[in-house]
Amino acid sequence: MLRTVFILLVFSMSCVEQQGSSDSLSLESAELQEPKDANIWNKVEISSEKADVTPTDENLFGKFYNDRIEFHIIDKPDIKIHNAEVTKVTLYYIDSVLCKKKYELDRPIPDELAKSYGKLSYKSLNFATDSLARHMGIVLRSENGNRLNPYLEKYQLKWKLEGEVIYFRHLEDSLGSSNFYIEELKEYRRLFNSVQRDLI
Numbered sequence: 001m002l003r004t005v006f007i008l009l010v011f012s013m014s015c016v017e018q019q020g021s022s023d024s025l026s027l028e029s030a031e032l033q034e035p036k037d038a039n040i041w042n043k044v045e046i047s048s049e050k051a052d053v054t055p056t057d058e059n060l061f062g063k064f065y066n067d068r069i070e071f072h073i074i075d076k077p078d079i080k081i082h083n084a085e086v087t088k089v090t091l092y093y094i095d096s097v098l099c100k101k102k103y104e105l106d107r108p109i110p111d112e113l114a115k116s117y118g119k120l121s122y123k124s125l126n127f128a129t130d131s132l133a134r135h136m137g138i139v140l141r142s143e144n145g146n147r148l149n150p151y152l153e154k155y156q157l158k159w160k161l162e163g164e165v166i167y168f169r170h171l172e173d174s175l176g177s178s179n180f181y182i183e184e185l186k187e188y189r190r191l192f193n194s195v196q197r198d199l200i
Contacts, residue, residue, distance in 0.1 A: 061090075068195050069094050081105065081181055082112035092188070094195060099188040105179040108170050110148040110157055113181070117159040117166060125154040125171070160186075 061071040072091040079086040085106040092100035114120055122138050124130035129152050139146050148157075153172040158165065167182040185191075 065195050065199050069192070079103070082109045082116075084109050084179070094188075094191045097185075099185040099191060101183045103181040105181055108168075108177070108179045109181070110168055110170065113157065113159075113166070113168050114148065117161070119159075121158040121160075123156045123158070124152070125156060125169075129154045 059072045059074050061073045063070040070093045074089045077086055077089050081103060086103045087106055088104040090102040091098055124133050133149065133152060136149055136151065138149055140149050155170055157168040163186060165184045165186055167184065169180040171178045
């Protein structure tokens with residue numbers, strides 16, 4: 001039963017993998033804007049030990065696979081990333097090491113991230129967005145500079161940095177939109193799969 005609940009949790013938290021286009025883009029570079037220094041959860045670095053900042057039972061969502069994997073969720077953490085309010089932070093620990101942080105934002109910030117991190121990979125997450133991207137283009141150019149096409153409804157941006165991977169995911173439908181900024185240890189997926197295999 002626990003394994004089934006965990007699989008459903010991971011499925012609901014994971015990226016929607018659908019056929020789409022992938023392109024490499026480059027927008028203007030700029031200084032990286034640091035998130036608002038509001039509380040300790042924003043200071044916790046990827047690959048840090050859990051002992052450095054001990055999460056509490058108050059924000060513990062659950063432990064799985066013999067307690068080797070655990071999730072902590074902090075609602076309304078009073079953090080801003082590029083002036084976007086963070087509504088929720090999810091911390092992913094594997095063997096007491098923080099391997100992933102997912103921020104839920106109140107608005108999209110693709111242009112700000114592109115200016116901060118530079119060259120990126122783009123992926124459409126559904127057929128309609130893929131068709132629109134091919135027809136209108138992914139990046140719109142104007143006298144004010146380049147910006148991501150605001151009409152794209154479901155997509156993911158990706159940056160590979162030293163030691164970690166950054167994602168921005170935008171999902172939009174008739175009910176509203178969801179925006180996720182994700183910092184992930186490069187070894188996260190390998191470590192996650194390793195834990196699953198060890199318990200089979």
